[in-house]
Every structure is written in C-alpha cells, then in structure tokens.
Amino acid sequence: MTTIRPRPRHVVCTSVVAIFCFFTGCSPLVSRFTARAVDQLREPIRPVIHRNATPLHSDVGCSILWVGHATVLIQIHDKIIITDPSFTKTVGLLAKRSVEPGLDPAAITRLNAILISHLHFDHFSYGSLDMLPKQATLFVPPGAGEYTPEFGFANTIEARTWETIEEDGLRITPVPVQHFGGRYGVDVLWGPSRPWTGYVIEYQSITVFFAGDTGYNPEFFKEIGQRFHIDVALLPIAPVEPRDFMKRVHTDPAEALQAFEDLGAKIMIPIHHDTFFQGLEPEVGYAKKLMQTLIEERGMQDRVKMLTIGEQIVLK
Amino acid sequence: MLPLTVFCALGTRLQEPIAIFSRFHDMNKSVNMPSISIWSHSRCPFLWLVLATVLLPWAALAQVGQRDSTSGFTSWLTFQAIPSMMVISHPGDIPFAFEWEATPLLYSFGMTRLVSPWYSFKVSQAARFTGSIELKATGQISTRKMGSSYFGSSAQLIGHIPLMERGEYLGLNVGVAKYAFADSSPWFKVVGVTTLFGFLEFNFKHSSDPQMWMGSIELRFF
Numbered sequence: 001m002t003t004i005r006p007r008p009r010h011v012v013c014t015s016v017v018a019i020f021c022f023f024t025g026c027s028p029l030v031s032r033f034t035a036r037a038v039d040q041l042r043e044p045i046r047p048v049i050h051r052n053a054t055p056l057h058s059d060v061g062c063s064i065l066w067v068g069h070a071t072v073l074i075q076i077h078d079k080i081i082i083t084d085p086s087f088t089k090t091v092g093l094l095a096k097r098s099v100e101p102g103l104d105p106a107a108i109t110r111l112n113a114i115l116i117s118h119l120h121f122d123h124f125s126y127g128s129l130d131m132l133p134k135q136a137t138l139f140v141p142p143g144a145g146e147y148t149p150e151f152g153f154a155n156t157i158e159a160r161t162w163e164t165i166e167e168d169g170l171r172i173t174p175v176p177v178q179h180f181g182g183r184y185g186v187d188v189l190w191g192p193s194r195p196w197t198g199y200v201i202e203y204q205s206i207t208v209f210f211a212g213d214t215g216y217n218p219e220f221f222k223e224i225g226q227r228f229h230i231d232v233a234l235l236p237i238a239p240v241e242p243r244d245f246m247k248r249v250h251t252d253p254a255e256a257l258q259a260f261e262d263l264g265a266k267i268m269i270p271i272h273h274d275t276f277f278q279g280l281e282p283e284v285g286y287a288k289k290l291m292q293t294l295i296e297e298r299g300m301q302d303r304v305k306m307l308t309i310g311e312q313i314v315l316k
Numbered sequence: 317m318l319p320l321t322v323f324c325a326l327g328t329r330l331q332e333p334i335a336i337f338s339r340f341h342d343m344n345k346s347v348n349m350p351s352i353s354i355w356s357h358s359r360c361p362f363l364w365l366v367l368a369t370v371l372l373p374w375a376a377l378a379q380v381g382q383r384d385s386t387s388g389f390t391s392w393l394t395f396q397a398i399p400s401m402m403v404i405s406h407p408g409d410i411p412f413a414f415e416w417e418a419t420p421l422l423y424s425f426g427m428t429r430l431v432s433p434w435y436s437f438k439v440s441q442a443a444r445f446t447g448s449i450e451l452k453a454t455g456q457i458s459t460r461k462m463g464s465s466y467f468g469s470s471a472q473l474i475g476h477i478p479l480m481e482r483g484e485y486l487g488l489n490v491g492v493a494k495y496a497f498a499d500s501s502p503w504f505k506v507v508g509v510t511t512l513f514g515f516l517e518f519n520f521k522h523s524s525d526p527q528m529w530m531g532s533i534e535l536r537f538f
Contacts, residue, residue, distance in 0.1 A: 093485060093512070126482045145430040146440040149482045156428050184441060184513050186537060189391035 037094045040277045045089065048100040050310030055107055056080060061316030062206045064232060066307040067103045069275035070123055070212060072234055073312075076203040079170045081113045083199070083210045083234070084123040086275075087131055092121030095276050098284065102310025111136040112170060117212020118196035119147050119183040122276055126151075139165070139172060139199065143192025147183055159197050171202040175224050177214035179249050200228050206316065208232045209263060213272065215248045216255035221262035232315060233265035236272030238287035241280045253291040257298070267315060268304045275309065392438060395537035402532035404458065404468070406498045407525075411460040413468070415532060417452050424448040426478060439538055441514035445483030448476045456497065468497030474506060484513050493521055502528055510536075 048068075055065050055073055065073040070084040087105050090096045111133045116124050118141050129138070129151050137155040140148050145158050157165055159174035166172075179196040182188030201208045209230045214220075224230070235256040239246055246252070251259060253270070260268040273287040281287065288306065295304050305313060399414035422435040426446025435443055444450065456468035474491035476483065487510040494503055508519030517534040 088481075126484055130482075145428060147442050148428040148430065149426050149442060149446040150428050156430055158430055184515065186391075186395060187441070189395075190388035190438075190538070 036277055036280065037096075040096050040098070041090075041094065043096065043098065045097050046099040048102050048310045050102055050308055050312075051100070052103050052310050052312055053107055055103055055312060056109065057314075060314055062208070062232070063312055063314045064208075064234075064269055064307075065103060065312035066269065066271060066309060068097070068099065068101050068309045070117065070236065070272050071101065071128075072210065072269075072271060073103060073108065074201065074208055074210075076170075076201070076206045076208070079112045079203050080108070080110055081115065081170075081172075081201055081208075082108065082111060082132070082136075083115045084117055084212065085114060085128040085132060086122060086125045088125055088127040091125050091276070095122060097276060099275060099309055102308075105131040108133060112167070113172060113201075114138045114153070115172070115199045115201075115210060116140045116144065117177075117198065117210070118179055119144055119181065119191075120213070121183070123212065124183070137165075137167060139174070141174070141195045141197040143195045146192070147195075159199075161197060169203060173200045173202070173228075174198070175200055175209075176217075176220045177211055178217040178220060179213045179215065198224070200224065200230070202228070206231055208234065209265065210234045211236060211259070213249065214251060214259075216251045216259055218258075218262055221259045225262055225264040230263050230265035232267045232269060233260055233263050234269050234271050235259055237270040237291050238273035239281060240287050240290065241282070253287055253294050256291075257294060257300070257304070260304070266303070269313075270304065270306060392538060398535055398537065400532055400534040402456070402530055402534075404456070404462065404497065405527060405529045406462060406500075407527045409460060409462070411458045411462060413456045413458040415454050415456045415534070417454045417534065417536070419450055419452045421451045422448050426482065441536070441538055442482075442484070444476055444536070445478060445487045445510055445514040447478050447483065450474045450476065450491075458497075462497045463499035465497075465499075468495060470495040472506065476510060483510065486511050487514075489517060489519060504528075504530065508532075 052065055056075060057063060060075055061077065063075045067073060069086050071086050072083045074081045074083070087101045114129070114132060114136050116139060118124065124147070126149060134152050135154050137157060138151065138153040139157050139159050141159055142161065148156065161174050161176050164171050164173040174197040177196060177198040180188065181193070181195045182191050196212065198209065198211045198214065201210065207228050207230050209224065209228070209232070211234060213236055236251055237253045237256045239250055240252045243252065256270060270291055274285055292306060295301055295306070307313065399416055402413050402415050403410055404413050419435070419437060419439050422439050422444065424433045424435065424443035424446060425448065427433060427443050452472050452474065454470045454472065458466050458468065462468060470493050472491060472493040474489055477488040479488055480486040489506065489508040489510055491506040492503060493506050495501065502523040502525065504521035504523050506519055506521045508517055510517045515536055517536060519532045519534060521530040523529070
C-alpha cells in the first residue's frame with residue numbers, strides 16, 4: 001500500500017494563504033472598517049463649539065447635556081447621572097474622536113450614578129471612568145463584572161433586566177434592548193451571553209430612557225413604553241451603513257423615530273453620532289442629515305431636539 | 317464593529333514578526349550562522365500544525381449567533397490551541413519554537429469586588445492586565461532538536477502591572493521561569509510588555525548563562 005504524503009510546496013502555499021486570510025480578517029468589510037479607523041488616526045480632533053464649563057445647576061427640573069457619542073449628562077433636580085462616559089482621545093486604541101468632548105470631566109463636581117450600557121470600547125471607557133468623581137454608583141450591564149476593573153466608586157452594581165435599584169429616591173431600571181456582546185471580538189464566543197442593557201431613570205416624576213446602543217425591536221420598545229411614562233428618550237441614530245450589517249444592532253434615524261413612537265415618549269434626543277468615525281458612512285454627519293430631513297418632513301421639530309456636542313437643554 | 321476592527325488589526329500586526337523571522341533565515345544562511353528555519357521540508361508537521369490552529373478558530377467564529385455554554389467553552393478551548401512564537405538561544409543553536417500556555421492559577425488585584433480575584437485556566441483578559449500574579453505552565457515544540465528532544469516545558473510566575481488604560485493599552489510583565497529543555501533546567505528572569513488588550517505579549521527571558529536567552533511573541537486568548 002502506497003502512502004501519499006502531501007507535497008511540501010503545496011503545504012507551504014496553503015499555509016501562506018491561510019495565514020494571510022487569518023491575519024487580514026478574511027472579510028472585506030472588516031478590512032474596510034480597519035482601513036477607515038487607521039486613516040482616521042491621522043486626522044486632527046476638531047475643537048468643540050459649545051464646551052460647557054458649568055453643567056450643574058442649583059434650580060433645574062431636568063437638564064440634558066450631550067457630551068458626544070453616547071455620553072449624556074443628565075440632571076434631574078439634585079441628582080446627576082452620566083451615561084456611557086467617553087472623554088479620551090481614542091477608544092480601543094484605534095478609534096479616534098473626530099471632535100473634542102463637549103464637557104471637561106473636571107466640571108462634574110458631583111455625581112450620583114454612572115450608567116454603562118454595554119462592553120464595547122466606545123461605551124465602557126476605562127480611562128474616562130478614571131476621570132469621574134468617586135462618590136457615584138457605577139451600573140454595569142449583566143455579566144460585565146469580569147470586564148470591570150476596580151475604579152474605586154462608592155458602589156458597583158451589575159444590572160439585571162427589569163430589577164429596579166433605588167437610592168435616595170433615584171430609581172434606575174435596566175431594560176432590554178437589542179445589541180451584541182463581547183469587548184475584544186473573539187470573546188463574543190465565550191463571554192457573558194447578553195452583556196447589554198438600556199436604562200430608565202426616574203426621579204421626582206421625571207422619567208428618562210437611555211437606550212445605549214440598540215437595533216430596532218418593537219416588542220422591547222412597546223413594553224418599555226407600557227411600563228413607564230417616558231419624558232425624554234435618548235436614542236442612537238448611527239451608524240447607518242452598511243445597513244445589512246448594522247440593522248440588527250443599530251437603529252438608523254427612521255428606526256429611531258419609530259422607536260420613539262413605540263415608547264410613547266414626549267421628547268427625543270438623538271445620540272451616538274458625529275463623534276467617532278462609525279461604520280462606512282459616506283460622509284461625516286450623514287446620520288444627522290438624514291435625521292434632520294426626517295424631522296422636517298414629519299414636522300417633529302418640537303418633539304425631537306437635535307443637540308450639538310456640548311449643548312445643554314433645560315426641559316423643566 | 318469595534319471589536320471586529322481590533323481583532324483584524326491584531327492579525328495585521330502579526331505579519332511583521334513573521335517577516336522578520338524570514339529575513340533572519342536568509343541573513344543567517346549567507347554568513348553560515350545557526351539558522352532559524354521554519355519552512356524547510358522536514359518541518360511539514362509544523363506547518364500543518366500552524367494551518368490547523370489558524371483555521372480552527374475561524375470555524376469557531378462561525379458559531380456566533382448560535383452560541384450556548386457548550387459551544388462557548390469549545391470555542392475558548394479551540395483558541396487555546398493557537399501557539400505563541402519564540403526563539404530559544406542555547407549553546408550552539410537558535411531554533412524557532414512554538415509555545416502553548418495554560419494558567420492553573422491567577423490572582424487578580426485590579427478587578428471589581430463583584431467577582432472573585434482567583435482564576436483558573438479560563439482567565440478574563442481584564443483580570444490579567446488590570447494587575448495580577450500568574451502561575452503558568454508552558455510547553456514548547458522546537459523546529460530543531462534541543463539536546464535530545466524537540467520538546468521543552470516550563471513553570472513561570474509572572475506579575476502583570478498595568479501602565480496605560482488600566483493595562484488594556486499597555487502593561488509591564490516581570491517574573492521568573494524555570495525551563496526544562498536541551499537536557500538542562502535553567503532559571504530565567506522574565507521581563508516584557510503586554511499590549512493590545514492583553515492579547516499580545518512581548519517577553520524577553522535570560523538566564524545567568526549569556527548564551528541562553530529567549531524572545532517570545534505570546535498570544536493570549538483569555
């Protein structure tokens with residue numbers, strides 16, 4: 001019986017091709033994402049038009065300050081909450097900001113709660129959390145404990161969907177949204193199974209919904225709308241393209257407006273756009289332009305407030 | 317999107333060391349020095365090994381979306397098969413080698429109090445790079461015989477000290493290692509850096525014998 005041995009030259013060629021495919025990610029989409037991120041590293045960070053030096057007020061019912069991306073500083077009377085804080089120049093080594101944050105973290109002199117929606121670098125920034133006052137309670141998504149360093153905050157709570165945490169009248173309820181897990185790519189295979197969440201914040205009859213990152217899921221949004229009377233909905237509108245890839249995990253402007261209707265909220269503030277290069281958008285501000293067009297077409301100017309980075313609005 | 321970007325970048329960065337090893341090979345040939353050969357015909361089993369360990373993780377990645385706890389563990393185990401690369405200098409030779417690592421015990425002092433500081437085998441990247449002391453065991457297969465065998469092994473005690481972004485961007489590794497290879501069992505001092513979210517370590521090990529040293533590019537998948 002003859003033993004057939006693989007020809008060494010074929011083995012070498014196959015190995016080289018396999019290794020090349022592995023090291024370049026096999027996917028043209030991933031290669032394009034990488035190329036865009038690396039290209040962005042050379043771009044300067046634009047100065048912010050509104051940099052708010054005095055974000056906290058003594059006599060306010062509800063104020064919302066969009067710091068950029070998914071970072072929002074919320075004040076409801078005497079309670080201060082910040083969502084997905086991101087103040088660093090880059091996140092995840094490769095993703096660089098296109099514009100400065102709209103707030104110097106040193107201006108946040110007191111803080112009650114920090115809400116982390118999921119594990120991705122642009123939402124759970126270790127360096128940014130180190131810049132915040134330590135008397136706050138840090139909320140992390142379900143299963144995120146194994147990704148959470150000890151930052152020295154007064155308390156750290158791993159959220160459980162629908163389980164309300166109340167501290168001194170401030171009620172925070174993790175609610176279901178639709179996204180995807182992992183922080184480093186491959187860990188999506190063996191990390192926590194659903195490490196993402198949205199939050200509903202309630203204090204003195206004011207209710208704010210923060211979606212984090214989410215795809216459009218009418219069941220989730222309708223149920224949240226049934227359980228809470230939402231005054232303000234902070235909803236992501238980007239990245240938009242490539243839509244086939246993004247649809248499951250990111251709402252585009254039209255879907256965000258539909259989610260807003262499903263929630264039955266009074267005011268919507270679009271977030272998660274114009275801060276980092278995202279997806280494969282054809283131009284900077286693509287999602288914002290789409291959103292503005294839809295708002296004008298539907299006559300929703302008084303219900304949907306497009307903020308610029310660093311802009312603060314007082315709602316009550 | 318971001319994790320995919322980073323994973324791809326990780327792969328792209330690893331092309332450079334391979335090219336460097338190839339250049340070493342050509343350079344050493346011309347001056348008749350001990351060569352670092354990884355592509356010669358007699359090394360076919362090693363090439364098949366690399367091929368298998370490269371393709372298996374991609375098969376595991378195909379499981380995304382249909383994951384349960386069993387497939388999660390299988391995927392993790394599969395990724396552990398990806399070898400690290402190293403060169404081992406010992407008297408008379410500098411062979412290239414593949415190395416596999418396991419962590420029987422790790423104590424993390426940088427993690428939240430929500431989770432236990434003790435880990436065994438399956439170690440969260442963050443637990444390692446935020447500050448930890450790790451006891452690890454390694455096995456090596458060399459491309460040329462070291463003494464009477466192709467194989468080596470070690471026990472190492474390594475401290476990981478975070479330097480940037482809680483160690484996620486950059487960390488320092490220091491420690492000691494006891495190796496068994498080339499019919500000897502020398503002690504090595506270990507110093508190196510961890511970068512790229514704990515996935516990539518560059519370590520240099522040297523013993524009291526100046527002819528004995530090691531350089532390694534280590535891939536850590538939890």
